[in-house]
Amino acid sequence: MSSSDFRTGREGEFTYRGHTLDELQEMSLEEVAELLPARQRRSIDRGLTEEKQKLLEEARERGEEETANDPIRTHLRDMPVLPAFVNKTFSVHNGQSFERVQVRPEMLGHYLGEFQLTRQSVEHGQAGIGATRSSKFVPLK
Numbered sequence: 731m732s733s734s735d736f737r738t739g740r741e742g743e744f745t746y747r748g749h750t751l752d753e754l755q756e757m758s759l760e761e762v763a764e765l766l767p768a769r770q771r772r773s774i775d776r777g778l779t780e781e782k783q784k785l786l787e788e789a790r791e792r793g794e795e796e797t798a799n800d801p802i803r804t805h806l807r808d809m810p811v812l813p814a815f816v817n818k819t820f821s822v823h824n825g826q827s828f829e830r831v832q833v834r835p836e837m838l839g840h841y842l843g844e845f846q847l848t849r850q851s852v853e854h855g856q857a858g859i860g861a862t863r864s865s866k867f868v869p870l871k
Contacts (some may be wrong), residue, residue, distance in 0.1 A: 807843025
């Protein structure tokens with residue numbers, strides 16, 4: 731996604747491909763899909779699954795203050811971020827636990843899972859008991 735896809739105007743108002751956030755939220759799902767990148771557009775054109783439709787309805791029904799206190803829990807990491815999700819809090823599952831993700835306007839057109847990493851960085855220690863002979867060698871300097 732290029733930087734020209736979303737900008738802030740002179741007054742700091744967010745726009746996504748020439749449309750303000752209010753305009754995007756008033757559009758139908760099909761109209762929003764036309765603005766999204768190809769992969770997200772294709773997943774919407776093929777039809778949202780029942781679980782994804784439930785998540786979208788729950789996001790539309792709940793207010794911003796409600797989700798801040800009690801985030802919407804989901805395993806749907808492959809759900810595209812839609813205008814109905816903006817300024818709402820989700821708890822996205824990363825394979826081990828649910829982690830909070832506050833959806834901002836800049837996240838439109840991405841997937842929920844992109845903002846919650848599933849892998850942790852590996853920090854190797856020194857070779858221990860049972861290590862092979864060659865890996866036991868630790869230089870002094």
